[in-house]
Amino acid sequence: MSFKLLLSLLAVLLASLLGGCEDSGKLTLSQRSIIYCSEGSPQSFNPQLSTSGTTSDATSKLLYNTLIVFKGENNILAPSIAKSWHVTHDGKKITFYLRKDVQFHQTAYFTPTRTLNADDVLFSFNRVLDPEHPFHLVSGGDYPFFQGVKFAQLVEKVEKINDYTVRFILKRNDSSFLANLATDYAVILSAEYAEKLLEANTPNEIDISPIGTGPFYIKDYRVGSLIRYYRHEFYWQEKAKIEQLVYDISPSKTSRLTKLLARECDVSSYPIAHKKIAERSDLHLESVTSLNVGYLGFNTQKAPFNNKLVRQAISLAINKQAIIATVYQSQAAYAKSILPASSWAYDKNTPELGYDPARAKSLLEVAGYPEGFQMDIWAMPVPRPYNPNAVTMAKLIQADLKKIGVTVKVVSYEWSTFLRRLSLGEHQSFLLGWSADHPDPDNFFTSILSCSDSKVASNRTFWCHKEYDQLIKKALETSNINKRKQYYARAMHIIYEEAPLLAIAHSKRFQARSTEVEGKILSNFGGVSFHQVAKALAYDKSAKQAAQLNKVNE
C-alpha cells in the first residue's frame, strides 16, 4: 500500500517537474525579466564617483538620467531631463529648462514627495563643484571624470533661475561642455533624499542605496553576487518593457560562458569563445566599435625618441595588421590616427605611417642609427578594452623591430607601479590606450597629447607642440562644426608628421545574448542600457524566426 502511495507521489512530482503546463495566456516571470551576467561588482552606485566601465554599466543608464543625452548615429545632443537649453553668444552662459514631470524612484527606503526640480540639479553639480558642500566629501570626495575634464576650473557657478530653470556660468567658452554634461557621469541625484539622509545622519547611504529618476530602481544588492532592479513604474518616458532586471555578477569568464550556453543568463558581457556562441542558433554575438584607441607612445623627452625621424622609423617598421590579427583576434578596427573613423571630426585624407620596413631602415640611417639601437617597451600588465594583451603586443613589436636592427627589451610592472613610474618618465616607449567618455573629438586630442596634460595627467609621451595645442584650443572655442573639423584635420596631420605615438587599433566591445532578447543594449561609449529591451514571447514563433533571419542577414 505505502509503496504504491510513494510511487504515485513520485509520479506527480515528476509530472509537475517536467510538464510544460505554463499558462500560455499570461507571461511567465522569466518572460518579463532579464538576467544579465556582468563581469564584476560596481564600485559605487553613483557614477559621479567612478569612471570604471563596470560601474557605469550598473548605474548610469539604469538608475539615472542626465540633463541632455547623445542621440542617433551621429551622437547629436538631444533633450532629456532638460527639455531645451540655450547658449549665449559668447558661449559662457548656458540655460537649461527642465521638464516638470520627472518622478524619482519610490523604494522601500525612500518615498519622494515632489518631482524633480532645479534644486536637484543644483545639488548634483554642487556636490562635485563645491568643496564646502555637505556631500562633497561623502564617499571619498573623488570625482574622477569631472577632475579629468577640469570641471571645477571651467564652471564659475550654477544658478537657480526659478524652480525649473538652471543656468551654468562658465569662465570661458568650451565647446565640449555640453558633451560632458551628456556623459554617463553627469547624473541627477535627489536633493530631497540627500536632505533626509543628512537628518538621519547617514549621508553615505546616498551612494549605497541610490535614488534616481532612471527607468529602473534597485530592489536588492548582495555584494559580489547579484543586483536586482525593478522597473520604475512612474518613469517620465515610456516605461521599460521588462519588469525585472537581475545582474548576475560572475567575474569568471568560463562561468559567464556556461551560464550563457545553459541559458541561465539572457545577456552576457564580454563573452569568450566567440566561435562557439556564433555556432548556436539560439544565441547572438554582437559587437560595437568602441570609441577608444590602443597605441605605442614614445617618450619624446628622451634619446633616441627626441628625434622625430627615429619615431617615424619605428612607426613604419611595425606591422599593425599582424598585431590586430593576433592580439585582437581580428576583432578591432585598424587605426590610422588617434581618432576612430566613426567620429565626425575624422578626416579621411589624413596620411599614415603604414608598414614599410625598407623606408624605416633608410630613415634610421638618416637619423644616425645605421646599426640600430637598444630600446625598452613598457607593456601594461592588465588587459583593457583597447589592448587585451599588451605583453604579447610588445613581443610582436620586438620581432618587427629586430628586422631593422633595433633590439627591444619588454618591461612590465604591476599596474599601479606601472602607471606611477610612467608618470615619472622612466620609460622610453610604452603601450597604453584611451577610452573616450563622450563622443566629442576633443576627448581624444586633449587627453592624449596636449601640453597641459603632458605635465599633469594623461600625456605620457611628454610631447608638447605649440601649433597642435593652439589648434585644439581654437577648436574648443568655436561651435562651428566645419571650422572644428578643419582644426582637427590639421591636428591629425601634425600627429602624422611628428609621430609622438603610433595608433594601433580601435577595439570592439562584445556582448552575447539570447535571440529572444530584443532591443539595443550596447552603444559606442558609456554604459549599457536596458530601457528599450524586451523579450520575444517564447510562443511567438514568427518573432523567433525573424530574429533568426536577422542573424543570417548579419
Add this chain to the structure above:
Amino acid sequence: MLTFTLRRISLFIFTMLALTLLSFSLSFLFPGDTVINHSGQINATVTELAKLNEAYQMDKNLLNQYGAYLSHIFNGDFGQSMASQSPISAEIIKLLPATIELSLVALLIAMLVGIPLGFIAAIKHQKTSDNIILSLAMIGYSIPTFWLGLLAILLFSINLGWLPSAGQISLLFEIEFVTGIQFIDILLSDSPYKWQAFRNASAHIVLPAFVVALAPATIFIRLSRAAMIEVLAASYIRAARAKGLNFSQIIFRHAIRNALIKIIRHVGLQFANLVTIAMVTEVIFSWPGIGRWLIESIYQRDYTAIQSGLLVLSCFIFIVHILTDFIYAALNPLARGNKHGS
C-alpha cells in the same frame, strides 16, 4: 533502550570534546597569533586585543584557555571570518541548510535507486542482470565526482539545455530566507510565482543531487545486495517458501523488511561520505552551501572559518550518525539487546 541512549550520549560528548580539542589546537598550529586565529579579528586595535586576550584567558594555562574557548563555542560565538569580518555563526546558519538540503535529496536518490537495484541483483543472484548491475556499480563508484559534475554540466546544461548548471534557484525569484532549506522557504513565501519557483528550484537541484548521489548509490547497491542474499538464505525464508507463499509475498513481506534493517545501519556512515562529496559538488555547481564556503576559506587562508567550519560540519555529521543509530535501534530490537553482551 535507556542504556543504549545513555551510551550514545556519552559517546557524543566525548567525541565532541575530542573535536573541540582538535579545533582548539588548530589555532596554535595555524600561522599567526593564537587569539586572532580564535577570534578572527585581524584588524583589532590594541585595546580590543587586550579584551580578546582576557576573554580567551590567554594569560592563564592551556586548560583555562581551552575552557574559555569552549564557553565561547557554547555561547554560539565562533569568532568572525577573517575574510568578510562577519560572525561565522551567522554565515554558517545561512549556508548549512543548503548543504543539508542537497545532501538529503542526494541521500534519498541514492537510497531510492541503489537499494532496489541491489535487491534485484540479489534476487537474480549470479545471473546476467546481477552481473550488469554489479559492473555498473563498480564503474559508478570509480568515477571521480568533479569529473562527473563537469560532464553533467557539459551534457545536460550546455549541449542539451535541459537543466541549469549553477545555483540553487533562478535569480529571478525572490525567496525570503526563513529556514534556509529552499523548498520549505518557497512553500512558506507569499510569492505569486510559488509554483514556478518550486519547479525552478527542483530543476536546479537535479544535477548536483544526482552527481552527489552516484557514489553512495553504488555502495547501497552492494550493501543491499549482500543483505538480501543473506536474508534469502535464511531459514525463515525457506520455511515461508515451504508454506507455499508465492514469490512476491516472500520478497515484499519477509525479505525486504529484514534486509532493510541491515542497510539502515549504514546510512549514517554513508552520510559522512556523502557530505564530503557534496563539498566538491557545491564548488562545481556554485551551490551556496557550507562546503563551497569552506573551500573558499581555505583559498583565502581564513583560519577562523576553517576551524569553526570543520567543527560544525563534523558535529553535524556525528549527529546524523547517532540519529540513524537510534532509528536502527527502534526498528531492530536485537540491537537494543546488546547490553547482555554479544
